[in-house]
Amino acid sequence: MKTTSPVTVLIAAIGATVITLAQNWKLAGFIFILIVGGLFPLMASGVFTFQITQLLIYAIAIAGLNLLTGFNGQFSLGHSAFYAIGAYVSAVLMTQLDMPFYLTIPIAAAVCFVFGFLFGLPALRLEGIYLALATFALAIATPQILKFKPIEHLTGGVQGLALFHLKPEAPFGLQLDQDQWTFYVTFAVTILMFFFAFSLVNSRSGRAMKAIRDNHIAAKVTGINLSLFKTLTFGVSALFTGVAGALSAMLIAFVAPDSFQITLAVAIFVGMVVGGVGWIPGAFLGALFILFVPNIAEHIAFGLAAFFDFVRKFIPFFPTIGEQSSKGLTGTVYGVFLILLIYVMPSGLAGLLRLAVQRLAQARS
C-alpha cells in the first residue's frame, strides 16, 4: 500500500521552495500542478488514481469539443464518434500489429484529425441546430458502424477487443504499478494537449476561430478563409477527442461498441457547458461533474429512500420509496442537480468566475 515516504516529502518541500521563489504566478502554478501530479499516484489509492486518470481523459475530450463549439461556434453532439475512433485505432494497432501503446496515440490523433476534417466538409453547409442533429446522428450510428461485419476481424465485432494483457508496464524498471504508470502517461499527454489548446486559442488562428463564431459574415469580410478554418477546427477538435479515446483504451483495457453510446457524447457536451463554453480550463470542472455527480446522485437517491423511511416512523402514511426502488431515482437526482447548476451558473463555471472577477474589479475601483 502507498505510504508517504521520505522521498515524496522531500520532493514536496523542494517544490514548495521553488514555487515561492518563482517570479510569476503562472510559472508557480504550473510547477505546483507538476508536483501534485507527480506525487498524487504515489499516495492515492488505486481506485482514486483510476478515477482521476479517467477525469483527465474526459477533460481532454471536453477541451476538444470546446474548441469546436465554444471557440468556433459549431455545434456538435457527436463527439463520442471521434472518441470511439481514437480508442479503436489504438486497440486495433495494439492487437493486430503489436504496436507499443505510446506509438498508437499520435496515429490515433492523426486518423481522428482526418475523420474530423472530412466530417467538417459537409458540416460547412449546416448551421446551428441542423449541424447538431447531423453530429447526433453520427454518434448514434457509431456503435452500429463498429459492428460492421466486413471489418469484424479487426474490431472484434460485438465482442470488442480485450487489451488487458497488453497494458504497458513502467519502463526502466521503475517501481510503479499499472495504475500509477497509466496515470503518469495520461498526465503527460494532458499537459501536452492543454498546452496545445492554450497556444491555439491565444494565437492568430484562435482569434480567427472566435471571429467566425461571433460574426461569420464579418469574419469573411476581413479575409478569413471560412471553409478552411472551420474544417481545420473540426479536425483539431476530433484530434483532441481521439487522443482522449486512445488513452481510454489503455485505461479500461477493453473496447466494445457498447462503450461508446450516445450517452458519452451527451456527457461530453454537458461537461463542456458546466465547465464553461469557450473557457479551456473549465474542462476539468466539466469532467469532474460528469464523472462524480452520477455516483453522488446514486448515493443521494439511496439516502432519500432512507430519509423517507425514517420520516415514515413518525408519519405512518408518508410514502415510501423502497430501498430497492431508490436505484431508479438516480437519474432524477442527477437531472435536478444539473438544472440547479445551470440556474446558479447559467454560463458554466467560466461565467461564474467571470462574474466574480467583474465584481472584484468593481469593488476595487
Added chain:
Amino acid sequence: MTIKKYGIVSALALGFAVTMAGSAPAQTPGVTDKEIKIGNINPYSGPASAYGTIGKSIAAYFKMVNAEGGIHGRMVNFISYDDSYSPPKALEQTRKLVESDNVLLVFQPLGTPGNTAIQGYLNGKKVPQLFVATGATKWGDPKKFPWTMGWQPNYQSEGRIYADYILKNFPNAKIGVLYQNDDYGKDYVKGLKDGLGAKAKTMIVSEQPYEVADPTVDSQIIALKASGADVLFNATTPKFAAQSIKKMAEIGWKPAHFLNQVSNSVGGVLKPAGFENAEGIFSTGYLKDQNDPQWKDDAGMKKWFAFMDKYYPEGDKTSSFNVYGYTVAQNLHKVLLAAGKNLTREGVMKAAASMKDLELDLLLPGIKVNTSATDFYPIEQNQMMRFKGGRWEFFGPIISGEVRGS
C-alpha cells in the same frame, strides 16, 4: 507577501498530500466478525434497465437472510452499483467495490460487455466473479480465468436443443431466424447452426437481425414471412419478442415458433403480446413458472411468494426475473454456507466449484447444480416446454446441453 505565498502554497501542498493517503486493505477483504460484504453491478438505468429488478430481488433476498440470522452469524451487506450497461462504468464501479468497499466477491454482474471489461481485472486481483448474469457461452473457462464462473444454461446449448428438436420433428423445415445483432443474439444463432450441422445452410432460409435501438421489428417479421419460412427461431429480448408475437398474429403468419429463454416470461412478454397469439410457442426452461397453477402447493414456490410479499412487495410477482434473482441468490447463499466460518476468496471459489447435485427451491424437479474444477457451468440442464392455454407445459426429458466455450 513572499511569506504569505510560501505559507499558502505549502499548506495547500501538505493538505493535498494528507487527503491523498489511501486506505489500507482489510486483512480478509469483505469479511469481519459481524458482516460479509458482497458486491454487485446491475443496469438500473439506461437501455437495459428492465433487468434492474434482478438486482433488487437479490437485495431483498439477502434482507431475508439477515432477518433469519445471517450466514454463520454474519450479516450480509449487499452493495450494488449502477453501470448503465456501459463497460467503462462497469469497470469503474467494480474497482470501487473491490478497492474502496473491499467486498469479498463480485456477484452476478450483469451483461456480457460489462463482464468482459471486468474479467481481466478481477482475475488479476484474484477476486471471485461469481455467477455472472449472462448466458454467453464463454464464461466457463477455469484454465484462463479461474476466478470467473457463469451460472445459467448458456445460449449456445439452448440453441442446440432447439436444433435437435427441429431435426427430429421438422426435418424438412425452412427456418427463419430473428436475432438481436449483438453478443447475445449471435451466440444463440451459433448454437442453432452448430446443432443443425451440415443442414444449417440448406434449412435456414432467412436471417433477420435488428438493433436494440430499433423501434420495432415489424419489417423483419414481414421479410421473414415473405421468405417462406415455416419455422421461426426467435432470439430477441422481451420487448421485441412481444412485438414479434403480436405482429405475426396480425399478419396471420403461424410458423412453428421457438422462443429463447430470456424472453419467455408469462407476465413480462406473453401476457402483453396476448395469450391467444402465443399459443403453441416452444421454449426451454429450468426455473418453475410462478404463473403456473401446478406449483400452487409447491413448498419452494410458496416460500417465494411469501418472500415477495414480505421483502420485495413492490416487485412484479409475474416477472420471471424475480424468480431468477431469488434462485441465484439462494445459490450464493448455499455456497457461502458451504465455504464455512473461515471465509476466504479461495474458499468461496472452491465451494462454488464443488457443487454436487445441489437442489434449489425454484429449479425444475430433476434439474440440479453441478460444478467441478474443470466444469464451471453450474446449470446445464433444460426442459422443453410448450405454451398452452395461458401457461407453460413442460414435456420431454431433462436435456443436458453441454457446450464448452469456444
Added chain:
Amino acid sequence: MEQVVQQIVGGLATGAIYACIALSIVMIYQAIDHLNFAQGEMAMFSTYIAWQLMHWGMPYWGAFFLTIAISFVLGYAIERIVFKPVHNAPVLSHIVIFIALFVIINSMAGFIWEFTIKPFPTPFGTKPVLGGGILSAHGAGMIAVTGIMLVMLYAFFRYTRVGLAMRAASANPDSARLVGIRVGFMNALGWGMAAAIGAVAGIMIAPVVFLEPNMMVTILLYGFAGAVVGGLTSPGGAVFGGFAVGVIENLASFVPQFGAEMKLTIALALIILVLTLKPNGLFGRKIVSRV
C-alpha cells in the same frame, strides 16, 4: 418486387410513428426556436398518464382527451417553471436543461411504472387493412390521426391570430413585444401545444411498440431525422420527412451484403446527404439574416 412493395407499405406504417413525433418537434421549434430533446420523454410520460387513467377505469376516449389536456398543462408548466429563470442563458445551456429534463422524466417514469412492458389498447382494432396484413387498421388510423393534426396545425398557424402571434414571438421576440404580443405567454403556449401533440403521438405509437420508459428514445431520433429532412420550418415537410425516413429505413435492408445490419447507419447517412444538398431541409424556408 412484391417484397419491395411490402416493405414500402410497412415503412409507411412505421413512418406514421415518426411523422407524429416529427410534427410535435416542429411545433416546439416554431414556438421557441429550439429543439427539445425531452420531447420524446414527455410524450412517453403522457402515454403513461393515459395508461394509468385507463387502469383506474376510465374509458379510452375519455382518457385520450383528458391526457391531452393534462399534457398541455404540464408542458405549459414546464416552460414557466423550468425555463423562465434561465431565459437569458446561452443556447447551449438551454440544451443542457433539455438533456436534464430527458433524464428526469425517463427516470421518474421508470420509477413510478417499472420497466416491464405494458400493452396499450388501440381504438382502431388490429384487423389487417391491406393485403397480407402489412397495414393494420391501427396503422391506418395512426396515419389518419397524423393527417388530421397536421391540417389543424396548419389552420392554426395560418388563419388564427394566436397562431400568427406565436410565429412572430419565436421569429423575432423583440419586435413582437413592441407590437404588444406577450412573448413569454406565447412560448409557454407553444410548449403546451407541443406536449399535447406529443401525447397524441405517444398514444398512437404505444400499441405498436408496447409501453415502456425507453420506448421513445430512438423514435425521437428518427422523428428528428424526419423533421430535419422535411425542414424544421414546415409542418407538412416534417410529416413527409417522417414517412420518408420510415420507408428509407425499410428499403435499406435491401442493400446487398450488409443492408439489414446497417439500416440505422444508412438512414442517417441519407439524412446527412439530404442536408448537405438542401441545408434547410426539403421543404424548409431559407432564413436570411441581415448583417
